[in-house]
Amino acid sequence: MKRGKKHREVYQKVDRFKEYGLLEAVDFLKGNSVVKFDETVEISVMLGVDPRKSDQAVRGAAVLPNGLGKTVRVLAFVQGEKETEAKEAGADYTGGEDIAEKIKSGWLEFDAVVATPDMMRVVGKLGKILGTRGLMPNPKVGTVTMEVGKAVEELKKGKVEFRVDKGAILHAPLGKLSFESNSIIENAKAFFDAVLKAKPSAAKGQYIKKVTLTSTMGQGLKINVNDLK
Incomplete structure (x- = not known):
């Protein structure tokens, strides 16, 4: 070059x-x-x-x-009281099947994804979409967890x-x-x-x-x- x-x-x-x-x-x-x-x-x-x-x-x-000096948009796959926890921690988007269908239709306006273990049945169906973009939640890096509030806060911080x-x-x-x-x-x-x-x-x-x-x-x-x- x-x-x-x-x-x-x-x-x-x-x-x-x-x-x-x-x-x-x-x-x-x-x-x-x-x-x-x-x-x-x-x-x-x-x-x-x-x-x-x-x-x-x-x-x-x-x-x-x-x-990181930039705004990180976090999507949380959660339900029930965990959805409230995620929102209070600063999650930009929360949901379950509704969000999954939106992603299947081409919506990808987020930078990171977290999920509670029980929601991986929904997230798993998005493997080809999220996996190729490095967005699939994984317990090894703390993005599949019941401590969803903590996970969201860490992602927002950097x-x-x-x-x-x-x-x-x-x-x-x-x-x-x-x-x-x-x-x-x-x-x-x-x-x-x-x-x-x-x-x-x-x-x-x-x-x-x-x-x-x-x-x-x-x-x-x-x-x-x-x-x-």
């Missing part, structure tokens, strides 16, 4: 052999943005696991203390799910570049802590192999892992 002059100038500033401190990396990205929109800060973690083996699959979720890909890498957003540096750092540490807790017992050897921090249009910077602990 042909890059503009400003992009090339920033590229020349990056030390490819250096492991940057977390604050240093965040400040570099903030000080070298070449676009006019508010970029998203993103983290990538390369793991020492074999994602082809089911007992080494890494999946989980992290609640970012400073949020809960991110992660799942290792075929290359043994995790990707996640950490908020906006306009955030205070310390806010981004706190989010990064919360995410990294969740990744450490998600280490499968079958994983042997070095678990964290490489961590990279970047922004939507910025350069990727290799991070000193010890700075994240």
